[in-house]
Amino acid sequence: KAVKPGWVFVAVKGSKVDGHTFIPDAIAAGAGLLIVETEFPGDERVRGVYQGVPYLRVADSRLALAHLSWANYDHPTVKFALVGITGTDEKTSSAQLTLSGLQACGHITGSVGTITYDIDKAKEPASLTTPGPEILAPLFERMVDAGVQTAVMEVSSHGLALNRVYGCNFRCVVFTNITRDHLDFHGSLEEYANAKLLLFSEVIANNPDTLGAVVNQDDPLYQRIVDVCPVPVVGFSLNPDSAAAIAPIKVHYGLDGIKGTLRTPWGNVSIDSKLIGKNNLKNIMTAIGVGGVLGHDITRFTAGVCQLDRIPGRLEAVSGKRNVNVFVDFAHTPDAITGVLSILKELAPNHPITAVFGAGGSRDAGKRPLMGRAAALLASKVVVTSDNPRAEDAKAIAAQIVAGIDELKEQGIATGEVIVETDRRLAIKLAIETAEDDEVIVILGKGHETTQDFGTRVIHFSDVEVAKEYLDS
Secondary structure (H helix, E strand, C coil): CCCCCCCEEECCECCCCEHHHHHHHHHHCCCCEEEECCCCCHHHEECCEECCEEEEECCCHHHHHHHHHHHHCCCHHHCCEEEEEECCCCHHHHHHHHHHHHHHCCCCEEEECCCEEEECCEEEECCCCCCCHHHHHHHHHHHHHCCCCEEEEECCHHHHHCCCCCCCCCCEEEECCCCCCCHHHHCCHHHHHHHHHHHHHHHHHHCCCCCEEEEECCCCCHHHHHHHCCCCEEEECCCCCCCCCEEEEEEEEECCEEEEEEECCCCCEEEEECCCCHHHHHHHHHHHHHHHHCCCCHHHHHHHHHHCCCCCCCCEEECCCCCCEEEEECCCCHHHHHHHHHHHHHHCCCCCEEEEECCCCCCCHHHHHHHHHHHHHHCCEEEECCCCCCCCCHHHHHHHHHHHHHHHHHCCCCCCEEEECCCHHHHHHHHHHCCCCCCEEEEECCCCCCEEECCCCEEECCHHHHHHHHHHC
16 A cells, blocks of 8 residues: 555565565556565566566565665664664663663663654654564664664564564664563464574674673573674673672662662662662663663763653552552563562562453463463452453453463462453452552553554553542542
């Protein structure tokens, strides 16, 4: 539909739709050149021309699209510093903290991520966490035109597996962690891990300007990254006794934030952040690592990192008239749910905790009972609801989550109350209206999202807005 006269049409084979089927439409729209993987029948082509339009057959049309896109826009990512962040969790938080540090150092910044694409102070809604090169190349060209000095990009496993970031010139790359997710696409955790490794083994292997990698040394994938990474690796760890380059010397955690001192290769730094929990300490260390690798003044950069007091949908506190502690978080994997609930349980050990969550439809179904188990092990009460059901039945998804909880109940491990309410608004209302004073409620799964996808319709829905409404009612 986007083809105009004289344009190049690249036929890409997708998981559901094959772009080759749209070649007649592209020709009708005036395409001047076709890039294909599949040869045309002999009687329909003559010396590289099909129906009067020249074509080139390539082994991988996605790679061809990347080469064409970057060349057409004069390789914009060599004109500023680009940071790439990959991992299952904490990409957005690490990116936002990194941007805060960069801005404190006076840099004009850009970003490509889950929530928005930003060029300096201008924001536009994100279509994909990591879009293809036909979108990235003109987006980065606009950043060059706006004077952007450093951009931070979230790099998804889909983006790596589908060559969406091939041709990006990264100055620094980051790995946060890996836990079970996206197995509906990758097939296995090993293939998922292999996709993440591509950023270090292949993408930056073609980047002569890459200065270093910042990697979570507490993650099992750490050594595999070190083994394939062609640039120096700066590790970070929550363990003060680890050999990691970045680690805490002394840290205090509270519901009011994180305070303490970190060691880094560029000297010790003090932190005083309003963000809560060990996961955010990891994100702070990640950002500081990027600042150090890029050569910024580490004290000034760290001060900028600590200025960020809110990350939308990432353990975001929601306040209102009622004396209830409500948090909204994007956690949507078993490990992420365990991580968030562990943080809250540690920070509020004498407070009951209610977890409200569902699971996305048309995605990895195998993680649903595991998500239920993770919540039931740590929460006093579990309210199972809908997430983005998409083409699936919300009640069927909820039943799969509850099946995991029932296994624990049969073993006598989980004893808390379990409620099923597939209307997400009513589930949040129920949790807040039945809460005790000082109870902790965490609404999981959708985080920053402002819509709910039911397959045939998409409605406006914000966990933060709904929680605020019932806290004030």
